[in-house]
Amino acid sequence: MGNGGQANKPVGKVMVVGAGIAGVQASLDLANAGFYVHLVEKKSAIGGVMAQLDKTFPTNDCSMCIISPKLVECGRHLNIDILTLTEVEGIQGEPGNFHVDVLKKARGVDMSKCTGCGTCLEACPIRYEPQMPEMERMARTAYAKATDEDAVTAIINRHRDKVGNLLPVLLDINRQFNWLPRCALEHVADELRIPLAEILRVASFYNAFSLVPRGKYIVNVCMGTGCFVKGAPRLLDRLERELGIKHGQTTEDFMFSLELVRCIGCCALAPAMRVGDDTFGRLTPNMIPRILKSYVESYGIEEEEEAAG
Ligand code: FES
Structure with missing residues (x-):
């Protein structure tokens, strides 16, 4: 890192690029060894992929239990300067005397004032506005399907008097509609007298919940290490071609x-x-079309049965 123009006088500063688990651990080790660390991450938060995992391979240990203490320590360490939404643009110099140019992207949040309370979620005009015309149409259709307030009320009533009822209510709504429609969450907020911001915080934390419309059948392709090395990317490729969508789409x-x-x-x-x-x-990959077809056919049978009453 640069040393304020005092050439030949290296200072104890290092830059770690990438704040996944490896970057976080390296930063902690360096910081504890007395170096001042600039930890650069291009995403908006540190933790990388591991923070999104449920379990780790091959021990099946809980990912968050391993990484959370490190994230907290990293965030509080006086020797670590975390630079999120930042990318390295150029490096000049030589060992002991580097100058690094970084590009810091606008965050839209005043970090000196943000307490992480989540209240801004409620007023955010962007979060639930579909960004693409196609998504807008899909969301409208799904909203129309999901205006069955009675179904939501029945779910709420099932759990109304139980302690810690928010999670079971959200799980049942998610099961009923395959996602959590905004109107249903507002209804829950009114009925259970829980701030909508709190509900959104819970709903957006768990992978099991979706805040955008999803299909009747959720196809989960395993990209864990074991499946990846045995050809999961080829399965995904075939699924994407058969369904005509990319992963993350409906x-x-x-x-x-x-x-x-x-x-x-x-x-x-x-x-x-x-x-x-x-x-x-x-x-x-050759087994994919047959599997998908069986669901399309069983969907047709279910529809016919429903129509027949
Ligand atoms: S890696 Fe364990 S099921 Fe795919």
């Missing part, structure tokens, strides 16, 4: 949503995927 008819997960707990069957509650293992 088909136009709301039949399938395609998502990625890290380990679904059956590594011996790798590569594996889950469709709804069904698990498929030892898959090859």
